[in-house]
Structures are given as C-alpha cells and as structure tokens.
Amino acid sequence: MKKGKKKYIIIIIILIIYLLLMYVFIGRDNLKDSKNKTTLIVGNNTVWSYSNKKWHNVKDSNEISTFDWEKFSVSVDGKKLGKKYLVFSDKWYLFDNNKKAVNYVGKLFAYKSNNNMNLLDFEINPITDFTYVNEVLSNLNISTLDFAVSNIVSVDFDNDGVDEDFYIISNSFITDPIPDKYFSIVFMVKDNNIYLLYNNTNIKDVYSGCIPYIDAFINVDKDSIHEVVISCDKYSIQGSIDMLYKYNDNRFHILIYNNN
Numbered sequence: 001m002k003k004g005k006k007k008y009i010i011i012i013i014i015l016i017i018y019l020l021l022m023y024v025f026i027g028r029d030n031l032k033d034s035k036n037k038t039t040l041i042v043g044n045n046t047v048w049s050y051s052n053k054k055w056h057n058v059k060d061s062n063e064i065s066t067f068d069w070e071k072f073s074v075s076v077d078g079k080k081l082g083k084k085y086l087v088f089s090d091k092w093y094l095f096d097n098n099k100k101a102v103n104y105v106g107k108l109f110a111y112k113s114n115n116n117m118n119l120l121d122f123e124i125n126p127i128t129d130f131t132y133v134n135e136v137l138s139n140l141n142i143s144t145l146d147f148a149v150s151n152i153v154s155v156d157f158d159n160d161g162v163d164e165d166f167y168i169i170s171n172s173f174i175t176d177p178i179p180d181k182y183f184s185i186v187f188m189v190k191d192n193n194i195y196l197l198y199n200n201t202n203i204k205d206v207y208s209g210c211i212p213y214i215d216a217f218i219n220v221d222k223d224s225i226h227e228v229v230i231s232c233d234k235y236s237i238q239g240s241i242d243m244l245y246k247y248n249d250n251r252f253h254i255l256i257y258n259n260n
Helices: 003-034 061-065 131-139
Strands: 038-042 046-051 054-057 070-076 079-088 092-095 108-113 124-126 149-155 164-170 182-190 193-203 210-218 227-234 240-248 251-257
Touching (some): 038 210, 046 240, 092 108, 108 210, 131 164, 131 182, 131 193, 149 210, 182 210, 193 227, 193 251
Antiparallel strands (some): 038 046, 046 054, 070 108, 079 092, 124 149, 149 164, 240 251
C-alpha cells in the first residue's frame, strides 16, 4: 500500500472515531432532548409545552381541552399527590383512577412527559433568621418592618448533597402603615452567596404588586439541577405571573413565563 494512501485511510479512521465520540458525549444527549415532550400546568391560568427544545405558552382553549382526562403527575403546595386525571372547566379538576373527584386546597402543579422527570417534595416555613433578608433589602435601599409574606424553602435542588435556602419576601398589599416602597423578591442562598430569582421593586401601589411563592422544583432536561417554578399572585382576581427558572453560570435565567 502506498504511503500516501495509507495516511489518507488513517485520517479517515481518526475522523470516524472523533465523530463517534462526539455523538456519544454530545449528540446522543441532544437527540434525546430534541425528542423530549413535556407539558407543565401551573395553577389555573398557565400551561407550558416543551418540544423540539423549545418552550411554548398554550393558550388556545381547543389545545387545552386535549389534556382533559389525561393523566398527570400532580402536586399541591409542594406535596405530591401522585398521578391523577385532569379536566379543565373554569379551573383544573382532579380525578382518581376510578374517575372519582379528588378535592384539593392550594396551588396545583401538574406535569406529564415522555422523559422520566423528577419532582422534589418541599416544605414552606416562616423565616426565623432575617440576616440574609436584611442584606438583600439593604442592597436594594429598602427598609421595612412589615411583610405580607416571609417564608423559606430548604431543598437540595442542585443535587450536591447540601440544601439550598430559597427566601420569599414581599410587602405587597400592606396598607397599614403604607410602606415607602413595595417589593416582591425571591432569592436563593448557596454557600453563603445570594442569588436573585424574582426581584420586583418597581411596584407603584398596593394594587399593582403581587405575592410570590414557589410552585415546584422539577428536572425537565434531566441534568443534575432542577428547574424552579415561581408564581406571583396579583391583587384580587387578576391571576398570577408564572415563571420557570433555570440555574446555570451561577445565576438564574427565565426559560418561559406566562404573558396573560
């Protein structure tokens, strides 16, 4: 075999090996993700679908009706209820395997996917140590003694064996006394560092704010870090702002939010 031809064959073999390795380490995961089809339901006014690596707000009533009598994995206020049938008519109604109504009180979160996703249980507790809260408010030039909500959720959302603390604070809807500045803030503390998620300090009056809370920690793309679903309830019957956050590069990014 001529030396030039032998060299050409060696280059081809190296290229084939390189392409196979790229597929094993990168292409296979991308192919799996491109086939991932997921539906998330947040409360009664938000449905998100994920397919072909893109998020979409589902608003068409005909499309929403296709989920009637479909089985979803359900949680309410962070507590798993298992798989239930869902039907929508002014709100989402739950039914068990025998299609008998299941009553629930609290904020519904439901999902279904062809990808085996993991949903974390969590508990919401009142904040007892306001050290980090005071630091965040001080950095934002906010001083307050009154909170409409001041809660904390401790959960290992990034699977590092150590719980992270998610703080939820707001003085929205407080009227006595009227604060100098209204705010709604959600932030995480990890390794004594503070990471902001939802931060609204541009609230004009008591009626334009919202009360934030955490709906779910769910692993949509099956990496080591869970996404975080946060809602912020508006005044009276105005609905809520619902947001899906992803944590990477040491900060949180919004993947999708409802735009009602």
